[in-house]
Amino acid sequence: METQQELDYKRIAEAISFIRENFKEQPGLDETAEHVHMSPFHFQRMFREWAGVTPKQFLQYLSVEHAKAILKTTGASLFDTAIESGLSGTGRLHDLFIKVEGMTPGEYKNGGASLQINYSFADSPFGKIIVASTNKGICHMAFADEGEEKAFAGLTAIFPNAHYSRIVDMIQQNALFVFTQDWSKLDEIKLHLKGTDFQIKVWETLLQVPSGGLTTYANLAKKAGYEGASRAVGTAIGNNPVAFLIPCHRVIKSTGEIGQYHWGAIRKNAIIGWEASHQNR
Structure with a gap:
């Protein structure tokens, strides 16, 4: 049986995959939350608990521009x-x-x-x-x-x-x-x-x-x-x-x-x- 941490990570991974696949459309919080079958409020809270930052901030760390700067x-x-x-x-x-x-x-x-x-x-x-x-x-x-x-x-x-x-x-x-x-x-x-x-x-x-x-x-x-x-x-x-x-x-x-x-x-x-x-x- 999967633990809550495993379930949370699967949703995080699914969200990251969705955003990166659709980055040209810049999907917002509501759209991403809907994709992982969560309310925007609960998705944002879960994501912040997992990563310590909002989904938007997290994706900024994964951008090519951020990587080049590092x-x-x-x-x-x-x-x-x-x-x-x-x-x-x-x-x-x-x-x-x-x-x-x-x-x-x-x-x-x-x-x-x-x-x-x-x-x-x-x-x-x-x-x-x-x-x-x-x-x-x-x-x-x-x-x-x-x-x-x-x-x-x-x-x-x-x-x-x-x-x-x-x-x-x-x-x-x-x-x-x-x-x-x-x-x-x-x-x-x-x-x-x-x-x-x-x-x-x-x-x-x-x-x-x-x-x-x-x-x-x-x-x-x-x-x-x-x-x-x-x-x-x-x-x-x-x-x-x-x-x-x-x-x-x-x-x-x-x-x-x-x-x-x-x-x-x-x-x-x-x-x-x-x-x-x-x-x-």
Whole structure:
């Protein structure tokens, strides 16, 4: 049975999809509310509770003009000063709390035969997720749009020989604080990832993009040390094993268009707008 948070997100996603598909007509509050079968009053209230801003303000954060402004004003410092700045706490860079440890060659090759993996399901502002951890950190996080059974099958496909327990542990609970925006409660998040050296370098570089910030594939490739390899970097981004924590949603086209996303373009729009709204509150 779906939770209220899941139902709210589905309506938010449906509204975002409707507005973006009909942006030339600039649909108003009444029209959008009618599309999601709600009264304007209740839709506006639900949207504000979810995003912290009105639907109109939210869509402004998803405009090409806004994206270009973010890229222009943050491009120089997006990576170079994020880690050195030491920013932390509520509304700041949760990325500073995250450290990456790659799996050993043995763990990588044998499908995680030596790993004990705990996993659980949780609600997020963007739908139900599966989150999994080893004793070293989060190894997997994905949106469970097709149900818990398929989400678990996706996890076991990555680590076919691991030992699994459906347990909520402290590593998972700590990581989930990022969705509350109360990062004062957040201890250090560690990631334990299965990937090539190239992939892990790209993912580490992604972690330096601050919440509310954006970058392009070309800029990410350059900062990762692979200038001119935007396509290969894009493939590594698409193979990101940890949704949201590794913020592949913050990579957009150089034109300012939001672009595609492994877990759906509408969800990418929702996450970018949600992060922007929280940075501007």
